[in-house]
Amino acid sequence: MAERSGMVEKRGAGHWFTHLGLIVGVLIIFFPIWLAFVASTVTQPEIVKPPMPLWPGGHFFENYRSALVSGINAPVARMLGNSLVMALGIALGKIAISLLSAFAIVYFRFPGRRLFFWLIFLTLMLPVEVRIVPTYEVVAGFGMLNSYSGLIFPLIASATATFLFRQFFMTVPDELAEAARVDGARPMRFFLDILLPMSRTNIAALFVILFIYGWNQYLWPLLITTDPQMNTIVMGIKQMFPSGDDVADWPVIMATSILAMVPPIVVVISMQNLFIRGLVDSEK
Amino acid sequence: MATLKLRNVKKRFGSTDVIHGVDLDVADGEFIVIVGPSGCGKSTLLRMVAGLETVSGGEISIDGKPVNDLEPMDRDIAMVFQNYALYPHMSVYDNISYGLKIAKTPKEEIAARVATAAKMLQLEPYLQRKPRELSGGQRQRVAMGRAIVRKPAVFLFDEPLSNLDAKLRVQMRLEIKALQKELGITSLYVTHDQVEAMTLADRMVVMHGGVADQIGAPLDVYANPATSFVAGFIGSPATNFLPPAALNAPRDGASTVGVRPEHTRLVHSGEGQTQGIVTFSEALGAETLVHLSLPSGAAFTVRQDGALPCPHSGEHCGVDWDQSREILFDADERRIRQGRARAAACP
Ligand SMILES: Nc1ncnc2c1ncn2[C@@H]1O[C@H](COP(=O)(O)OP(=O)(O)OP(=O)(O)O)[C@@H](O)[C@H]1O
Ligand SMILES: [Mg+2]
Numbered sequence: 001m002a003e004r005s006g007m008v009e010k011r012g013a014g015h016w017f018t019h020l021g022l023i024v025g026v027l028i029i030f031f032p033i034w035l036a037f038v039a040s041t042v043t044q045p046e047i048v049k050p051p052m053p054l055w056p057g058g059h060f061f062e063n064y065r066s067a068l069v070s071g072i073n074a075p076v077a078r079m080l081g082n083s084l085v086m087a088l089g090i091a092l093g094k095i096a097i098s099l100l101s102a103f104a105i106v107y108f109r110f111p112g113r114r115l116f117f118w119l120i121f122l123t124l125m126l127p128v129e130v131r132i133v134p135t136y137e138v139v140a141g142f143g144m145l146n147s148y149s150g151l152i153f154p155l156i157a158s159a160t161a162t163f164l165f166r167q168f169f170m171t172v173p174d175e176l177a178e179a180a181r182v183d184g185a186r187p188m189r190f191f192l193d194i195l196l197p198m199s200r201t202n203i204a205a206l207f208v209i210l211f212i213y214g215w216n217q218y219l220w221p222l223l224i225t226t227d228p229q230m231n232t233i234v235m236g237i238k239q240m241f242p243s244g245d246d247v248a249d250w251p252v253i254m255a256t257s258i259l260a261m262v263p264p265i266v267v268v269i270s271m272q273n274l275f276i277r278g279l280v281d282s283e284k
Numbered sequence: 285m286a287t288l289k290l291r292n293v294k295k296r297f298g299s300t301d302v303i304h305g306v307d308l309d310v311a312d313g314e315f316i317v318i319v320g321p322s323g324c325g326k327s328t329l330l331r332m333v334a335g336l337e338t339v340s341g342g343e344i345s346i347d348g349k350p351v352n353d354l355e356p357m358d359r360d361i362a363m364v365f366q367n368y369a370l371y372p373h374m375s376v377y378d379n380i381s382y383g384l385k386i387a388k389t390p391k392e393e394i395a396a397r398v399a400t401a402a403k404m405l406q407l408e409p410y411l412q413r414k415p416r417e418l419s420g421g422q423r424q425r426v427a428m429g430r431a432i433v434r435k436p437a438v439f440l441f442d443e444p445l446s447n448l449d450a451k452l453r454v455q456m457r458l459e460i461k462a463l464q465k466e467l468g469i470t471s472l473y474v475t476h477d478q479v480e481a482m483t484l485a486d487r488m489v490v491m492h493g494g495v496a497d498q499i500g501a502p503l504d505v506y507a508n509p510a511t512s513f514v515a516g517f518i519g520s521p522a523t524n525f526l527p528p529a530a531l532n533a534p535r536d537g538a539s540t541v542g543v544r545p546e547h548t549r550l551v552h553s554g555e556g557q558t559q560g561i562v563t564f565s566e567a568l569g570a571e572t573l574v575h576l577s578l579p580s581g582a583a584f585t586v587r588q589d590g591a592l593p594c595p596h597s598g599e600h601c602g603v604d605w606d607q608s609r610e611i612l613f614d615a616d617e618r619r620i621r622q623g624r625a626r627a628a629a630c631p
Contacts, residue, residue, distance in 0.1 A: 175367055179370075181355070194373075197373040
């Protein structure tokens with residue numbers, strides 16, 4: 001007992017010091033977000049007049065309602081919806097496709113298996129930005145400009161996720177697949193009943209990463225959505241900036257920025273719980 | 285309920301021959317144990333019967349029907365794996381019932397069959413647990429349960445007890461034997477443990493380098509080994525092998541003479557069939573194993589009653605045995621049928 005409390009005391013000073021460091025760090029990183037929040041709760045003249053306000057004003061509901069309902073080019077609610085469809089489509093689509101391709105590569109012996117694996121792997125070197133012109137041509141040719149499919153499909157293939165699932169599937173003991181075969185499970189049944197539930201922690205982790213990847217897409221939506229009704233929120237914020245001599249409606253722009261941050265935060269926090277539960281539950 | 289027939293079954297991996305043609309007839313309800321040293325092809329043979337490995341040559345038939353080209357699920361077999369291969373994310377109940385669920389068995393019947401199996405295997409309190417919340421022995425039982433609810437024609441076991449501790453192994457061995465007798469299902473059981481083989485088998489197959497050296501009832505294999513490999517592999521401590529030249533009298537035609545340690549006794553120096561120096565003795569209580577070194581340098585083991593005096597290291601001793609207990613082998617390591625040999629020798 002004595003020894004234990006001694007240990008705690010010894011740890012005490014360093015403990016507080018670490019926390020102090022962390023708190024200062026958090027404050028520094030959090031400060032711009034705080035400023036954005038403050039700016040979204042005051043009026044335009046208050047922002048423009050120095051010094052900048054540091055405490056929230058009384059126009060929270062007014063500014064957010066105006067952003068959500070009318071926005072500047074398009075209602076923010078509409079842009080949030082577009083972003084949500086795109087991020088979910090990309091995340092779920094990437095996961096579905098990479099699970100299936102990893103399943104094929106690990107569990108089936110077909111001619112050209114290695115070739116296909118390396119082809120998938122090679123696409124890691126071709127991110128959207130590199131292939132953007134031909135991709136645009138193709139999407140335009142299919143008439144998918146200003147559509148959800150145009151936003152989602154070109155971004156859906158994922159070598160990284162395929163590779164991750166391949167590595168995971170290779171750690172699953174062969175006997176499990178054999179036991180399922182003896183039990184009468186055809187390959188897709190084995191995939192759905194056994195492999196998929198066993199991968200759920202990996203899927204949760206990837207979903208978080210890919211959702212944020214999809215949510216934060218900027219260049220691609222900017223290129224293929226010309227109709228403001230199809231704008232996504234991340235590019236929409238930039239579109240709100242005034243061109244020429246127009247006056248920027250900063251409170252609404254800031255409200256939009258804050259709103260754009262909410263869904264990723266919700267996803268991270270809610271999936272984090274699932275992810276950690278998955279880790280604790282993890283079975284070998 | 286079924287018979288199982290292997291006809292000249294062969295297996296080749298690329299250019300290496302692993303199984304060189306095995307013939308085996310298993311009667312309905314029979315418990316066959318395949319035993320042999322590591323790497324002799326036991327698992328490969330079993331996996332060919334299961335359908336997890338393709339057959340390179342020969343024919344496997346279950347109940348008279350060739351199954352070479354059938355998927356495992358269509359062969360009406362169930363298999364218990366060495367590491368159990370339980371589905372980690374499913375409860376014990378779901379693990380046991382998965383095969384039935386796929387076969388679209390009605391829910392009530394699944395429940396009834398799982399209940400019977402769980403009762404038989406004393407798994408009732410654990411049905412809702414996940415495999416990782418079970419002990420090794422319990423997991424083993426779940427794997428058994430998964431096999432028996434399907435009521436297969438043939439049970440296949442690949443070293444199902446090798447991950448358990450010694451005591452549990454003995455207990456599970458008895459349980460498996462009792463269960464198999466009760467259900468009367470034809471079984472093929474792979475092990476490298478000869479005690480398991482001796483106690484479980486109705487008949488055993490001794491494999492050696494991809495060949496079935498001998499197939500027979502355990503005691504028959506013990507008493508009449510067909511090759512020197514079988515003589516050395518079955519029985520513990522292992523059979524002593526001597527060249528006939530080391531003995532007092534020559535043995536016609538034999539190039540090796542085998543004597544089991546339990547058939548030998550120590551005698552005074554200068555007496556008996558051969559001579560040796562005691563290197564060390566292991567007193568095990570009920571019995572004592574005396575290890576000797578023969579003049580040729582070969583090792584020799586004598587097994588004697590624990591009550592007999594235990595010789596000291598370095599002591600010179602004679603070793604004696606009944607000549608009728610000897611097992612003679614020719615230059616190809618095949619057994620020489622002593623009945624005939626003796627009949628020829630004695631007019
Ligand atoms: N997929 C494979 N490719 C090539 N060789 C293989 C393959 N599987 C097994 N072998 C070879 O076949 C031989 C028999 O293997 P098997 O697994 O049947 O041995 P075993 O008798 O079950 O041994 P153990 O008691 O160690 O399990 C071994 O020499 C092994 O190297
Ligand atoms: Mg094996």
